[in-house]
Amino acid sequence: MVAKSKQCRQVVLTIVNIGRTHLHHFLLTCTHNNKLDIMLLIILLFTIIYFAIYYYFKQQFSYWSRRSVPGLEPSLPFGNIAPPWKNIPPTIQYANFYKEFKTRRQKHGGVYLFGKPMYIPVDPDLIRNILVKDFQYFSGRGIHFNAEMQQCFDNLFFLDGPRWKVLRQKLTPTFSSGKMKMMFNTMLDCTKPLRKKLDELADNEEVIDIKDILAKFTTDVIGSCAFGIECNTFETEDSDFRKYGKKVFEENAFKALKMMFAFNYENLAKKLGVTILDKEIEDFFVKISMETYNYRVRNNIKRKDFMQILIELKEVEKNLTMKELISQVFAFFVAGFDTSSATLTFCLFELASNFDIQDRLRQEIFEVLNEYNGEITYEAIHEMKYMEQVINETLRKYPVVAMILRKCSQDYQVPFSNSIIEAGTFTIISAMGLHRDPEHFPNPEKFDPDRFSEANLSKIRAGTYLPFGDGPRICIGVRFGMMQAKICLITLLRNFEFSLNTQTKVPLELDFGFITNAKGGVWLNCQKL
Structure with missing residues (x-):
């Protein structure tokens, strides 16, 4: 996962560097009074940014399929979660993911929170394994709390x-x-x-x-x-x-x-x-x-x-x-x-x-x-x-x-x-x-x-x-x-x-x-x- 992320970032940087070369060429050749050149420059800039973001998310959104885990179709840029303006609580969204995988007779599935892969176990035996039998693999919650700056978070809920x-x-x-x-x-x-x-x-x-x-x-x-x-x-x-x-x-x-x-x-x-x-x-x-x-x-x-x-x-x-x-x-x-x-x-x-x-x-x-x-x-x-x-x-x-x-x-x-x-x-x-x-x-x-x-x-x-x-x-x-x-x-x-x-x-x-x-x-x- 780390190697793939590095590879993805490298490709994005390559796209940006290519764009930087073209931008430099435009800046050298266009004149201050040439509005068309300026407009083309802006279009090129946004095109480069768009393709960099698109490539990043495309790579991220193939994470579960590359690992043979059933998934739901994500969309840019939110993945599988609903846009904030829809005001759908995470509790409801993840309950719906559970129901969707259950309806498809899947024992587990994968979704995306923006570009972040999230694993959804559905089968009770698998859930039991994660929480009890194979606890050593899933012992932490991974919640950010910044222990260096806060005094109330050295407790059982936050520590891993x-x-x-x-x-x-x-x-x-x-x-x-x-x-x-x-x-x-x-x-x-x-x-x-x-x-x-x-x-x-x-x-x-x-x-x-x-x-x-x-x-x-x-x-x-x-x-x-x-x-x-x-x-x-x-x-x-x-x-x-x-x-x-x-x-x-x-x-x-x-x-x-x-x-x-x-x-x-x-x-x-x-x-x-x-x-x-x-x-x-x-x-x-x-x-x-x-x-x-x-x-x-x-x-x-x-x-x-x-x-x-x-x-x-x-x-x-x-x-x-x-x-x-x-x-x-x-x-x-x-x-x-x-x-x-x-x-x-x-x-x-x-x-x-x-x-x-x-x-x-x-x-x-x-x-x-x-x-x-x-x-x-x-x-x-x-x-x-x-x-x-x-x-x-x-x-x-x-x-x-x-x-x-x-x-x-x-x-x-x-x-x-x-x-x-x-x-x-x-x-x-x-x-x-x-x-x-x-x-x-x-x-x-x-x-x-x-x-x-x-x-x-x-x-x-x-x-x-x-x-x-x-x-x-x-x-x-x-x-x-x-x-x-x-x-x-x-x-x-x-x-x-x-x-x-x-x-x-x-x-x-x-x-x-x-x-x-x-x-x-x-x-x-x-x-x-």
Whole structure:
């Protein structure tokens, strides 16, 4: 691939040099007053540029056919992606690529992002190989983050290679069931302001923007469990945690352009000092992390939270740098800020749309809690099997991270063909495509938690359900996210009944940004039980 690119560049340079010779001849022979000569000069210049670009893309767009990988017909200059003015989210485009290759009965395929080849696995066994069995070939994400200029990106999401492996080993015990149990009551305390707020809204018969309510709850949880700070988001609308959390996920054309540029031209982006995170946001998280760390260490204060676990890794085991500590806290905050509230929002939408499912889940909550004297305990939530089915089905129908990105680190022989995926090639797995595939999940638009019942669980084919990824790089915070979702749903359903308000657009229209959300929000009516 590298040799071909060099050859292609050499041909383009040859064309440009030929053009330069002709241009020099024109400049020597034409006069200042001869408008025709000037016009011909301009035409020649644009012709040279056109053919240079055309030849470059022609060579790039033959990449997959030269490797016997099925492809889709690209077009200049965008390749297979839609022009920006069509405003089609990447999530939808890659789900469509998945469907197109599936329709053609292909197990894999190749597309182009501008001139960049992108590999699309379709077959679940191949996907399973990439994420699990042959992980050593696809261990990295290859996301540009400019570690030299930013302090919050030495974390598991962005790191690749040996540094990722070492850090993953350090942090895996942090998310053990024992550590989750330690944080349980800290998380449970955050449900008190949540219930109080819903009591007020129900008493006033107000329509509820459930995403806003749930985002405040998850902000309180993350603030408390990550930093040991009471955010009081329900009382302080413009709390710093909420404000800067929103800013992390704010989307605009300039940010999108920077990310696209950094993705396609990583080395150049590093040289130019292109960064992903705004300095204002980074400064806030660095400051709050340092202040919390210094205060606790100086005053020998200990809490049952994520920050305490990291402090012990750094101070006692000498196993973490300060930059790594800051980066993990930032990653923990970002991972739990919008993803959890989005999942819970979709879950409440489905429960409000399907009263039979809402009633069945509520019944399970009452029955299990009755065995624990009405108390929400760590043991109690793990007995709620239908609760887990409801959350799993929500994540199937609405995967909040709908694409899984991997970068091939060494040449990979595709098992069922003679094709070689070359080192440096990006692979995109469409979780949305898989989760909405009727072959894997019949009647995929139907919300059916029984897909994940004990009787049906074995029918789900490996490599088709990927809400958290899979393999060694599966989301490290799965236990935390599930615990948070269960505690929230128990608090809501044991005290309130929910129904759809007419402000909610049905069918629900999805907004695919970095995180999947509902366009126009989800608006609910809430009644006390």
